[in-house]
Amino acid sequence: MSASIQPADLGFFSTLAGAGSLSAAAREMGVTTPAVSKRLAAMEARLGVALANRSTRRMGLTPEGELYLEYARRILGEIDDLAQLLGSTQAEPQGLLRVNATLGFGRSHVAPVISAFARRHPQVEVQLQLSVNPPALTDDAFDVCVRFGAPPEARVVARRIASNRRLLCASPAYLARAGVPKVPHDLVRHACIGIRQGDEAYGVWRLALGRAAARTAEAVRTRGMLTTNDGAIAVLWALEGHGILMRAEWDVAHHLQAGRLVEVLPQYRTPDADIYAVYPRRHQMSARVRVFVDFLAAALAKRQPGE
Numbered sequence: 381m382s383a384s385i386q387p388a389d390l391g392f393f394s395t396l397a398g399a400g401s402l403s404a405a406a407r408e409m410g411v412t413t414p415a416v417s418k419r420l421a422a423m424e425a426r427l428g429v430a431l432a433n434r435s436t437r438r439m440g441l442t443p444e445g446e447l448y449l450e451y452a453r454r455i456l457g458e459i460d461d462l463a464q465l466l467g468s469t470q471a472e473p474q475g476l477l478r479v480n481a482t483l484g485f486g487r488s489h490v491a492p493v494i495s496a497f498a499r500r501h502p503q504v505e506v507q508l509q510l511s512v513n514p515p516a517l518t519d520d521a522f523d524v525c526v527r528f529g530a531p532p533e534a535r536v537v538a539r540r541i542a543s544n545r546r547l548l549c550a551s552p553a554y555l556a557r558a559g560v561p562k563v564p565h566d567l568v569r570h571a572c573i574g575i576r577q578g579d580e581a582y583g584v585w586r587l588a589l590g591r592a593a594a595r596t597a598e599a600v601r602t603r604g605m606l607t608t609n610d611g612a613i614a615v616l617w618a619l620e621g622h623g624i625l626m627r628a629e630w631d632v633a634h635h636l637q638a639g640r641l642v643e644v645l646p647q648y649r650t651p652d653a654d655i656y657a658v659y660p661r662r663h664q665m666s667a668r669v670r671v672f673v674d675f676l677a678a679a680l681a682k683r684q685p686g687e
Contacts (some may be wrong), residue, residue, distance in 0.1 A: 384426040390452040392419060393431070397449045401439050404434075407478040430475060457523075460668075473668035474503035481526040482577070484611035484631055485655075486510040490526055493679040495671060504668050512577060512609050523669050526676070528653040530630065538656045541677040545629045546650040548585075553621040561624070561645055564598045571623030572602035576609045585626055587648040628653060633685030655680065 392409075396416065399405035406413040417434070424431055431445035443448060453476045460475035481490040487510060494506050514527045530538050554571075561567055564587045577584050588597040604623050608614050611631055618625040619635065624644055635641040659672045 384428070386426075389423050390456055393423065393445075393448060394452050394456060396420065396432075396439075397441060397445070402434055457668075464663045466527065472503055473501055473671045475668055476505045476507065477524070477668045477672055478509070478522045479511050479524050479526070479672075480511060480515055480522040482514065482528070482611075483510045483512055485528075485628070486526065487612075488675070489680065489683065493676050495589060496679065497675050498677070501668075501671065502671070506672075510686060523666070524672060525655055525657055525658045529651075530654070530656055531658055535661065536658050537661055538658045539673060539677070540654050541657050541673065542630075542655040542680040544653045544655050546626050546653050547632060547636075547646075548587075548624055548626050548630050548644040548648075548650070549618060549632055549636065550620045550624040550644055551619055551621045551640065552642055554618075555642060555644075558622070564600045564645065564648060567600045567602055567624065570602075570604075571606075572604040572615050573617050574602070574604055574607035574624045575614050575626075576607060577611070584653055587645065588650075589648055626650060629685045630655075 386633055395408060396402075396405045399408050402416050402420075403413045406416045409416065410443070420432065420434070427448075429444040429446075430442050431448055432442060433440045450680060457475045457477075479490070479494065480486075486508065491508060494508055498506060509522070514525055526541075528544065530540070557559060558570055564585075567585065572585070574583060583602055585600050585602055586597055587600065602624075606614075606617050606622050607616075611627060614625055615627060615631055615635070617623070618627075618632075619640055627630075632641055636643060657676060659673070
């Protein structure tokens with residue numbers, strides 16, 4: 381390791397950044413504010429860059445500081461992993477866990493699970509980031525990504541944690557006004573609510589009929605006046621009678637049960653969209669990743685729609 385970066389500095393800077401100010405960090409470390417300021421200044425002098433813009437009340441990281449913090453937390457997390465693998469720490473998971481999920485599913489289902497997980501495992505610091513499109517699996521920005529469908533990459537572990545179906549549905553008011561589709565081709569005459577997410581072909585809905593071996597699939601190019609990249613908004617538009625929607629059962633099951641939405645073409649299957657926890661192979665033995673994925677799978681099993 382370069383002499384400009386000392387191992388003890390990693391934990392110091394992570395604590396400092398988490399505290400948000402020099403004085404708060406000093407209280408957490410049990411030292412004086414001038415001592416914290418002096419140590420930070422010594423780090424910056426060795427590195428030759430400013431890591432933070434600070435005062436006693438507030439501190440903001442510079443771009444270099446953000447980069448230093450990202451790597452510091454990653455290295456500290458890997459040290460925790462190694463220690464747990466070697467059996468030198470207690471079984472309780474600890475360290476930083478970075479989780480990514482899609483906007484709608486993450487907000488409605490992953491976030492509540494993380495709340496329960498945090499109460500159960502207070503030594504794990506969890507960072508949840510929600511995004512419209514899943515990050516590239518080759519990135520090292522996250523420890524666990526919750527996504528729909530199994531990824532093709534062999535370099536990652538993809539554990540199926542919940543089943544999921546995509547359903548076609550619409551409000552009773554829309555179907556009373558526009559009629560009920562009988563076969564997939566009928567959809568071309570209907571207003572269909574579009575969702576632009578991920579790499580899927582926009583505006584093309586694929587439906588299949590029959591059992592697996594003899595199943596015949598049909599691709600239908602849909603049209604409609606409303607499009608969004610937010611699934612929750614698309615569901616709202618469907619509830620308000622704007623058209624037919626294709627959406628995960630997890631997002632619409634309660635509306636179907638309450639009669640606010642009605643399933644359309646229920647005899648046809650849409651492409652599978654089971655829910656997977658995806659993580660790099662090097663994380664499969666990490667205690668915090670393993671415990672979190674187990675916890676998430678158990679929690680989703682209890683929430684599984686239709687069961």
